[in-house]
Amino acid sequence: MLEFQHVTFQYDSEDFNIIDDLSFTVEPEEFISIIGISGCGKSTIFKLTNGLLKRKSGNIFLNGQDIAAVKHAAGYMPQKDLLFPWRTIEKNLCLPMEIAKIPQAEQTQRVADILKEVGLSDYAAKYPKDLSGGMRQRISFARTLLTDADLLLLDEPFSALDALTRISMQEWLLNQWQHFHKTIMFITHDVEEAIFMSSKIYLVKQTPIHELEVLNVPMDYPRNRNDMGRPDIVELKEYLIDQLRRQVII
Amino acid sequence: MRKYLPPLILFFLLLIGWQALALGINAAYILPTPIQVIQKLWELREPLFMVHLPATMSVTFIGLGISIVLGLALAIVMDMHEGVRRTLYPLVIASQTIPTTAIAPLFVLWFGYSIWSKVLVTVLMTFFPITITVYDGFQSTKREMEELMLSFNASKMDIFMKLKLPNALPYFFSAIKMAIPISIIGAAIGEWLGAQSGLGYFSKRMLTQLDGAGVFAPIVLLSAVAMIIVAIIGIIERIAIPWRKEL
Numbered sequence: 203m204l205e206f207q208h209v210t211f212q213y214d215s216e217d218f219n220i221i222d223d224l225s226f227t228v229e230p231e232e233f234i235s236i237i238g239i240s241g242c243g244k245s246t247i248f249k250l251t252n253g254l255l256k257r258k259s260g261n262i263f264l265n266g267q268d269i270a271a272v273k274h275a276a277g278y279m280p281q282k283d284l285l286f287p288w289r290t291i292e293k294n295l296c297l298p299m300e301i302a303k304i305p306q307a308e309q310t311q312r313v314a315d316i317l318k319e320v321g322l323s324d325y326a327a328k329y330p331k332d333l334s335g336g337m338r339q340r341i342s343f344a345r346t347l348l349t350d351a352d353l354l355l356l357d358e359p360f361s362a363l364d365a366l367t368r369i370s371m372q373e374w375l376l377n378q379w380q381h382f383h384k385t386i387m388f389i390t391h392d393v394e395e396a397i398f399m400s401s402k403i404y405l406v407k408q409t410p411i412h413e414l415e416v417l418n419v420p421m422d423y424p425r426n427r428n429d430m431g432r433p434d435i436v437e438l439k440e441y442l443i444d445q446l447r448r449q450v451i452i
Numbered sequence: 453m454r455k456y457l458p459p460l461i462l463f464f465l466l467l468i469g470w471q472a473l474a475l476g477i478n479a480a481y482i483l484p485t486p487i488q489v490i491q492k493l494w495e496l497r498e499p500l501f502m503v504h505l506p507a508t509m510s511v512t513f514i515g516l517g518i519s520i521v522l523g524l525a526l527a528i529v530m531d532m533h534e535g536v537r538r539t540l541y542p543l544v545i546a547s548q549t550i551p552t553t554a555i556a557p558l559f560v561l562w563f564g565y566s567i568w569s570k571v572l573v574t575v576l577m578t579f580f581p582i583t584i585t586v587y588d589g590f591q592s593t594k595r596e597m598e599e600l601m602l603s604f605n606a607s608k609m610d611i612f613m614k615l616k617l618p619n620a621l622p623y624f625f626s627a628i629k630m631a632i633p634i635s636i637i638g639a640a641i642g643e644w645l646g647a648q649s650g651l652g653y654f655s656k657r658m659l660t661q662l663d664g665a666g667v668f669a670p671i672v673l674l675s676a677v678a679m680i681i682v683a684i685i686g687i688i689e690r691i692a693i694p695w696r697k698e699l
Contacts (some may be wrong), residue, residue: 249599252603253602253603254599254602254603273605274605276603277603278599278600278603280596280599280600282596284594284596284597284600286597286614286615286618287695287698287699288621288693288695297601297604297614298604300610300614301601301604301605301606301607301610301614302604302605329694329695330698331695331698349603349604
């Protein structure tokens with residue numbers, strides 16, 4: 203589905219390529235996590251994928267087509283929910299559809315449907331300030347779904363949530379993923395989160411990023427938290443932590 | 453109600469201080485007491501409220517209206533085109549270095565005693581805070597929100613209309629609240645330097661008659677009107693943008 207072919211990128215403010223001849227693929231309807239230390243270039247991969255940054259060289263293909271030519275290639279969900287405080291929840295959800303010039307009646311119908319899916323039908327007329335952190339992230343995810351993209355880029359969406367909300371949001375997101383059959387690329391710092399959520403983990407081992415080490419998570423869906431204590435999973439967790447600790451400079 | 457108590461106490465303390473000082477000086481043509489000013493306001497209520505206040509308010513509102521249109525237009529073009537910003541910004545700053553009291557008599561020469569000489573003074577004084585504050589509002593848009601819009605394939609116009617414009621609304625209200633007292637001062641300066649009606653003109657006329665309370669009465673009236681209008685704008689702001697603190 204998504205294919206990076208020898209992609210190189212450099213920020214104007216830096217004198218080296220933060221992404222250097224990087225190639226990797228993501229299969230359709232997969233849930234993969236990209237894990238790496240802060241500032242290693244994970245978000246740069248997302249910004250290249252959704253066209254916010256222009257690559258220096260190489261190609262990015264989505265379903266065999268150059269991603270720049272694909273309309274609504276990827277839906278992007280940032281770390282902060284970034285709901286517009288002057289818009290009601292309904293109007294926040296309409297935003298990607300307004301930009302795509304979808305007729306008003308269809309917008310209203312699709313918002314009603316998605317609110318039902320995320321369990322927040324009663325909040326359509328509320329403002330973001332009236333919602334809890336977890337609810338806001340659910341709305342932010344719903345807004346990402348309404349971009350109509352099959353590929354969703356979730357950039358540390360739960361990092362600002364408290365531990366308990368975070369756990370329930372992880373389980374909620376897995377259910378949504380299985381329901382909507384989307385391809386999800388998920389950035390996180392949290393090793394446990396990456397293991398629990400994804401079928402594969404793409405580990406950033408160094409910056410500049412030349413390659414991503416792909417690790418399969420040996421667990422089936424639906425996931426069970428009790429499996430996190432299995433010896434093979436603990437071994438995977440320790441390997442990931444060890445690899446990340448080697449890169450951390452205190 | 454509790455929150456209004458400290459400013460009310462301070463206000464009454466200042467009034468008491470003023471009253472004591474004026475009684476000490478004991479020369480109403482230099483410093484009248486607040487009671488004398490209130491008495492004068494009552495005595496002159498008809499010319500003050502029926503003739504001179506409407507004249508000053510006409511100048512204020514026409515000047516403010518022109519300043520809002522001009523200030524918004526300048527802020528929008530400066531935000532949209534970096535080249536335009538670089539060209540206009542020094543000119544906008546330069547306009548504020550002109551001493552208003554020195555140039556206002558020139559406006560009287562150009563426009564006579566008509567309303568437009570006073571309106572021009574008001575515009576010259578008020579378009580600047582509106583332009584700069586609203587421009588800052590556009591510029592304060594969060595980069596990450598813009599990136600989110602871009603990820604939805606938003607055009608420049610989409611970003612302006614759906615993000616920058618609502619984001620700048622609190623700044624717009626701040627600009628208006630700043631501009632109202634300045635526009636009233638501008639109108640009064642214009643009238644002081646050349647007019648046949650208005651509170652500035654009235655105050656100057658009273659000065660020539662050495663009527664201290666008569667000088668102060670229109671000034672007090674202007675302050676009260678400015679405070680009332682700013683309070684009304686504050687109420688409109690609270691209704692229009694209840695999300696202000698969420699930004």
